[in-house]
Amino acid sequence: MKKITRWFPDTCSCVIDFEWDTDNPNAPHTGKEVVKACLAHQGFDATAHYNKVLSENQTKNLVIKHVIENAPELVDVDEKGNKTLKNGKMAYFFDENRKLNVIATGLTALNKDAIVALIGSEKIIING
Numbered sequence: 001m002k003k004i005t006r007w008f009p010d011t012c013s014c015v016i017d018f019e020w021d022t023d024n025p026n027a028p029h030t031g032k033e034v035v036k037a038c039l040a041h042q043g044f045d046a047t048a049h050y051n052k053v054l055s056e057n058q059t060k061n062l063v064i065k066h067v068i069e070n071a072p073e074l075v076d077v078d079e080k081g082n083k084t085l086k087n088g089k090m091a092y093f094f095d096e097n098r099k100l101n102v103i104a105t106g107l108t109a110l111n112k113d114a115i116v117a118l119i120g121s122e123k124i125i126i127n128g
């Protein structure tokens with residue numbers, strides 16, 4: 001069954017309705033309506049808009065995943081073994097060129113280089 005879900009990404013202030021199939025939830029989702037477009041995402045149709053915001057969001061998620069898996073100094077582990085970023089150790093924003101800027105306190109040079117290699121130096125810069 002097709003279902004529409006409203007998405008409030010944590011990488012910008014866009015609000016997007018996307019469509020997905022409850023019988024095939026892992027299939028690619030489709031942008032259906034741009035409810036709100038932030039200043040950085042103007043002039044795209046719903047599909048292109050959704051894909052652009054999704055790509056940025058996934059890039060950010062990939063960085064967090066890498067840090068959680070590879071940088072124990074930035075990670076808290078609860079009694080169930082769940083790992084989360086330590087408070088205040090990492091912040092991020094997308095600059096005017098939509099390049100992901102990460103400020104990671106205590107991240108080793110090795111991990112910084114690995115993340116930049118993973119994402120691509122044209123899409124990310126890491127400070128801190």
Ligand SMILES: [Zn+2]
Nearest residue numbers: 012014038041
């Ligand atoms: Zn946006």
